[in-house]
Amino acid sequence: MKAKDKTKSIILLVFFLCLALGIGYGIYYLADVVFNGSVLDWFAENYFYIEVKQVDAKNGTVYYHRPNWLRLKFLALTIFFAVMVLFVVSIYLAAHFHAKKQVQKSISKTSRMLLTYMHNEIDSNEVFPPSYAEVASQIVQIKSTMQRHEQAMKNETDRRNDLITYLAHDLKTPLTSVIGYLDLLEEAPDMPDIQRKKYIHITLEKALRLEKLINEFFEITRYNLQQIILEKETIDLSFMLMQLTDEFYPLLTNHGNTVELQAEDDLTVYGDSMKLARVFNNILKNAISYSYPNSPIKVYAGKREKDIVICFINQGKTIPQEKLDAIFEKFFRMDEARSTNTGGAGLGLAIAKEIVTLHGGTISASSENEMTTFSVTLPMF
DSSP states (O other): OOHHHHHHHHHHHHHHHHHHHHHHHHHHHIIIIITHHHHHHHHHHHHEEEEEEEEETTTEEEEEEEEOHHHHHHHHHHHHHHHHHHHHHHHHHHHHHHHHHHHHHHHHHHHHHHHHHHTSOOOGGGTSOGGGHHHHHHHHHHHHHHHHHHHHHHHHHHHHHHHHHHHHHHHHHHHHHHHHHHHHHHHOTTOOHHHHHHHHHHHHHHHHHHHHHHHHHHHHHHHHHOOOOOOOEEEEHHHHHHHHHHHTHHHHHHHTOEEEEEEOTTOEEEEOHHHHHHHHHHHHHHHHHTSOTTOEEEEEEEEETTEEEEEEEEESSOOOHHHHHHTTSTTOOSOOOTTSOSOOSSOHHHHHHHHHHHTTOEEEEEEETTEEEEEEEEEOO
16 A cells, blocks of 8 residues: 555544544533533433432431442443444445545546557556556457557548549549540531441440449448348349349340359248349449459359358459458459449448348358359348
């Protein structure tokens, strides 16, 4: 115990001793001075008895006050127990207020240490004493987790800002081309039909590219503002996958790909059909974008114990492990070069992961030997 704490304890003890002496003197003063006659009469009446003794005819009767020892002993015991109760209560109150004060001091001290450690890049041993070893260990873990989350948020914000910058820059190129070719068409009304069709076709391509970039802007805005709410129902998963692959036929044809669907019969899940369709749509679109031309994309769906597993396998360039680790992060793009037409705002797989997680499932990706697999696991019930 520190000298300062010892001094406070001694002062507190002296205070309670003085208080006890004061209470005792007060009782004595009331009994002996203020209520002197009343107290003596009451005491004599209750704790003494009068003994009558006949001496002789000359002296008459003599009265003696004899103590009633049984009552006096009971009175002494009562006073003793009352004093003990008062003493115990006083000690309890003193200990209670002292403990409360110590707890407040401990909380204040711990708070100061936490603020010092959390807002400074210093070792925990420099802030927390050995008695705080367990607390220090937990705080170190909390700080490490917070730093990782802060870094992840910073990386996400940087990627989003870079993406918006790239998008804003890329909007100029197709817009300039559209305006340029429209000017040519307006200025040359007698332009040959072949050249006119060529310019119109180029203008349409640039306008479609412009629309895609604008949609990416809207996608970023929607993701930041929306809260995904599920509207669950029983879904025929086999039929959904069959319908989905049929809808992708034009895009598959343009890229020279085909889909090989192998799904077990009677695959049903309880979930949001629109949201799950978006998950499979995003994964299949990603598979088409990054697969080799004229290669098949295989889709498997089947039961595994209490889960249903859906796998999308495409043949393409092997994805490095560091990119696989970040592939489900928001605003992450596989292709860093904005001149390519593959990929979008980097939100498709992030949204897919969030939807699958809300359904109580998992989503993962693996890539080796130029084969990339996306696996989605959903509970059957």
